[in-house]
């Protein structure tokens with residue numbers, strides 16, 4: 039068993055055991071006419087603040103605050119534990135009151151985006167490694183420009199040969215916009231190769247109208263299409279890996295604000 | 311440059327002596343026939359027999375092309391302790407002084423262009439948040455000026471000089487070397503760090519010889535006078551401690567060591583011309599075991615044991631029509647001992663298990679097998695049952711042959727802190743890059759990009775190589791090793807932005823950056839040219855938590871790995 043598998047099993051076991059213990063404690067408190075919800079509320083506040091503090095750890099890279107990887111592991115498993123605590127705190131019922139509803143909605147969306155992020159960060163990297171060359175996302179537009187120039191140069195034809203009209207038409211009708219910027223985001227996210235196949239088919243269909251030299255040009259164009267499609271794939275997947283954080287992080291700050299408001303109103307209410 | 315010359319598709323193949331040493335950057339004296347005659351009459355070369363030299367490499371041409379005559383003013387620093395040597399010196403006239411202090415002395419650091427940065431405390435690290443200038447690469451021009459006061463420019467070469475020689479002689483233990491002495495030859499041949507700082511005691515003229523020329527003289531001189539001299543120096547200063555690094559010889563008595571040493575030879579292999587051919591080696595010719603200089607052939611009778619002093623060697627075995635890499639050996643590792651011991655035990659000799667070839671360049675001590683057997687027979691050394699360190703790494707499951715080839719061919723096995731990223735775990739979040747920028751003048755010291763083997767990327771970050779060729783030719787000693795064999799660091803106060811290190815680094819790990827003042831304007835000199843500085847990964851040596859990039863990676867993807875053995879890498883892969 040590898041270190042990572044062992045770590046996963048330990049983390050999940052801890053989450054399950056703690057959830058069961060918390061459930062048992064809640065039952066016990068209820069049986070003794072104590073108010074476990076308030077107590078669970080405070081546990082949830084601590085959990086939310088701890089989860090949000092991971093962002094601060096990232097900002098303070100210069101401090102010896104422990105490895106980010108260790109923080110992330112705690113972030114994941116404490117995040118998972120937050121779900122049963124939330125259910126116990128709310129009694130698995132939809133809350134009343136404006137602030138409470140917004141807090142609950144924020145909690146659930148932050149939790150779901152967290153799970154989505156976990157899934158994406160585990161699924162996408164090996165796929166990126168498998169397909170196309172490794173590229174830095176910010177450099178992709180530059181590589182696209184280079185590919186576009188290469189494709190346009192091959193359509194324009196070699197020095198002494200006239201360009202093929204058929205290929206020029208295909209380029210203008212199908213490839214010109216394809217080579218302008220990253221394309222087919224949604225298809226790539228869903229791993230569909232339809233757009234790529236369609237473009238390659240459009241090129242291949244011209245074969246019967248081409249002489250040997252133009253056929254070579256067509257092959258070069260097809261190679262450019264494949265490379266551009268790989269770049270698009272890298273762009274889409276790397277963007278996905280970045281974009282989910284644009285949901286998760288701002289929502290987390292929203293959750294912190296509403297959690298505080300909820301605490302203040304709840305305390306005001308109970309002290310009345 | 312004319313249009314025609316830029317477009318021409320062929321050129322004369324560059325040859326070894328296209329650029330004589332005496333005309334390399336900053337030197338433009340040409341050695342005339344009269345100069346060479348007078349050199350040949352000098353003690354340094356008078357006993358060498360020119361008849362033993364190959365027709366393609368005659369002694370006169372070696373002197374003409376691999377030697378230069380350099381004048382030094384009193385106080386000029388000639389070599390600095392810790393610099394990587396690639397040439398040796400002979401005092402023709404005048405005298406030099408060798409600094410014998412090896413302590414952590416501040417004035418000595420200034421002479422050497424070094425800088426000691428203490429590790430930051432927790433609060434000083436935190437204070438970086440508001441104290442650091444928010445512009446990238448901010449430098450305080452005053453701090454730089456105070457050190458450049460000790461620089462002088464001679465021809466095109468910048469030299470550090472000691473302004474008060476008598477004070478240094480008073481405060482430090484030094485020894486004077488008059489005309490007729492060699493120095494720096496061991497570091498030059500072994501491509502090892504200089505062990506002492508040497509400066510001119512008075513106006514002096516020195517002969518400087520490239521290590522390639524020195525190597526050829528040692529190889530072809532029938533008289534063997536110079537070779538004997540160098541080997542004697544090596545035996546006197548370094549051989550015993552090197553031999554004792556091998557477990558087998560660790561405990562032999564001083565007398566036995568004294569008996570053993572005269573039989574051992576110091577040999578260099580390979581055509582390692584400064585950094586440029588190394589660059590080429592790590593580029594187009596990568597992977598061609600065929601082109602590597604052979605040291606010992608698989609299956610041959612094991613008549614010697616090789617103890618590697620510097621450089622890296624490849625172990626390969628025959629496989630059908632080609633060869634596959636089965637491992638590599640770094641300094642301190644031995645080759646051939648296993649076979650010699652097996653032969654001794656069984657009374658039947660077995661050939662070498664693998665071919666040993668130099669990856670570019672290698673310096674090794676060669677111990678004749680018969681001597682090892684004599685020592686075993688006499689009981690001076692005992693046959694270790696576990697057969698010493700294995701010569702051949704079994705290609706372990708975790709590090710498959712593909713990855714091993716990638717590391718050896720790309721010369722990444724040089725790295726003691728190689729940045730390896732597992733691309734199957736890396737989410738391309740750039741937290742590592744941001745952490746590096748936060749801790750280093752708002753500009754990351756590495757690029758999260760580099761060659762990939764299946765799923766492992768060797769990122770473009772300084773690997774703190776075992777043999778840091780970037781350190782050769784730095785005129786001020788600004789690029790240096792923290793301790794012998796330690797981190798490779800750049801002192802930003804003594805870096806003059808000449809870019810020698812950046813062009814020498816075979817891995818493009820050093821970048822020249824434009825420096826800025828507090829208001830963010832680019833610093834320029836009197837001719838309006840930007841003030842550049844070399845920057846690279848310093849392994850966060852002054853940060854309290856260690857490498858920020860590694861600590862910042864949330865997915866356990868980025869690791870700094872010592873590739874001197876495969877065990878660390880195996881550990882990381884098997885996680």
Ligand code: SF4
Pocket residue numbers: 771772773774775777778779780781798814815816817818819820846
């Ligand atoms: S700068 Fe280059 S040659 Fe020098 S230690 Fe770093 S990687 Fe090696």
Ligand code: SF4
Pocket residue numbers: 745746747749750754755756771846847848849850856857858859860
């Ligand atoms: S060790 Fe430090 S300086 Fe080097 S790349 Fe990592 S963060 Fe940058």
Ligand code: SF4
Pocket residue numbers: 731735736737738739740741742743758862863864865866867868
């Ligand atoms: S921090 Fe880790 S996961 Fe993120 S880009 Fe760097 S190596 Fe990859």
